[in-house]
Amino acid sequence: MPSLLDIKKATVYRGATPVFDGLTLEIAEGCHTVILGPNGSGKTTLLKLLTRELYPVPTEESHVRLFGQDNWNVWELRARLGLVSSDLQQDYAPWATGLEVVLSGFRASNGVWPHQEFSDAETQRSAALLKKLGVPRLADRPYGAMSTGQQRRLLLGRALVHDPGTLILDEPTTGLDLPAAFQYLDVIRDLIRTGKTVLLATHHIHEIPPEIERVVLLKDGKIFADGARSTVLTSRTLSRLFEAPIELVQMNGCLQAFPADRTNSGARTIG
Numbered sequence: 001m002p003s004l005l006d007i008k009k010a011t012v013y014r015g016a017t018p019v020f021d022g023l024t025l026e027i028a029e030g031c032h033t034v035i036l037g038p039n040g041s042g043k044t045t046l047l048k049l050l051t052r053e054l055y056p057v058p059t060e061e062s063h064v065r066l067f068g069q070d071n072w073n074v075w076e077l078r079a080r081l082g083l084v085s086s087d088l089q090q091d092y093a094p095w096a097t098g099l100e101v102v103l104s105g106f107r108a109s110n111g112v113w114p115h116q117e118f119s120d121a122e123t124q125r126s127a128a129l130l131k132k133l134g135v136p137r138l139a140d141r142p143y144g145a146m147s148t149g150q151q152r153r154l155l156l157g158r159a160l161v162h163d164p165g166t167l168i169l170d171e172p173t174t175g176l177d178l179p180a181a182f183q184y185l186d187v188i189r190d191l192i193r194t195g196k197t198v199l200l201a202t203h204h205i206h207e208i209p210p211e212i213e214r215v216v217l218l219k220d221g222k223i224f225a226d227g228a229r230s231t232v233l234t235s236r237t238l239s240r241l242f243e244a245p246i247e248l249v250q251m252n253g254c255l256q257a258f259p260a261d262r263t264n265s266g267a268r269t270i271g
C-alpha cells in the first residue's frame with residue numbers, strides 16, 4: 001500500500017512550544033487509524049501537518065510526504081482529504097446558511113463570499129449531501145443558529161463535497177449528546193463501508209469505530225505505542241498512557257473506558 005502520510009524526523013513548533021522533536025511515523029493509504037493520546041499530546045498538531053496547516057522545521061533528513069509526494073498544491077490536497085475539526089467548527093462563519101456551509105467545501109473557504117460563484121452541479125451536489133446526512137431542513141438556517149451536532153453534520157458534508165478518499169476527523173463526537181454522537185459514528189462507519197479511509201484523532205475511547213485497524217498512541221509528542229488495535233487497545237497500555245487505572249470494556253465491537261480502581265463487581269447493564 002502506498003503511504004497516506006510519511007513523516008520522517010519532523011521537529012514541529014506551535015508558537016514557542018516544541019511539540020514534536022524528530023517524530024517519525026508512516027500511515028498507509030486505506031488503513032483506518034486512530035491517533036489516541038491525552039490532552040496536549042500532539043494529536044491535533046499531527047493532523048495539521050497532514051493538512052499542511054503546519055510545517056516541520058526544514059532539515060536535510062526530515063520530510064512530511066503525503067500520498068508519496070513532498071510538495072503539494074494545497075487546493076489539490078484538500079480535494080483528496082476531507083477534514084472536520086473542532087477548530088474549524090469554532091471558527092466557521094456564523095452567517096453562512098446550511099447549504100453554503102456545504103458549498104464552501106468546493107472552495108475550501110470559511111463561509112461563502114460574494115466573489116465566489118457556484119455551478120448548478122455544485123449546488124445540486126451540496127443539496128444532495130444535506131439530504132444524505134439527514135439535514136435537508138437546515139439548508140437555509142444560519143450556521144450560528146444551529147446546535148453543535150447540526151453544525152458537525154454540515155461540516156462533514158463540507159468535507160465530502162469532493163468525494164475525498166480520506167477523512168480526517170479530530171474528536172468527531174465532542175460536544176454531541178448521546179443520540180447525536182451515535183448517529184454521527186454511524187455516518188462515519190457508513191463512509192468507511194463506502195471505501196473512505198478514516199484517520200481519527202481523539203482522547204475518547206468510545207468514538208473509535210470497530211473498523212479502525214491501527215492505533216497510534218501519542219504521549220508528550222512521542223509515539224508511546226503503535227500497532228494493531230487488539231494489541232494496543234488494552235486496559236494495561238491505556239492505564240500507562242493516561243497514568244490512571246483504566247479498564248476497557250467492549251460491546252458490539254465498540255469500547256468504553258472505566259476507572260479501574262473502584263470495587264470491581266463486574267459489568268452489568270443498568271436497566
Ligand SMILES: Nc1ncnc2c1ncn2[C@@H]1O[C@H](COP(=O)(O)OP(=O)(O)OP(=O)(O)O)[C@@H](O)[C@H]1O
Binds near residue numbers: 016017
Ligand atoms: N497555538 C498554539 N500556540 C502554542 N502552543 C500550542 C498551540 N496549540 C497547541 N499548542 C501546544 O502544543 C501541544 C500539543 O497540542 P495539540 O493541540 O496538538 O494537542 P492535542 O493532543 O490535540 O490535545 P487535545 O486532546 O487537548 O485536543 C500542547 O502542549 C499545546 O499546549
Ligand SMILES: [Mg+2]
Binds near residue numbers: 045
Ligand atoms: Mg486536539
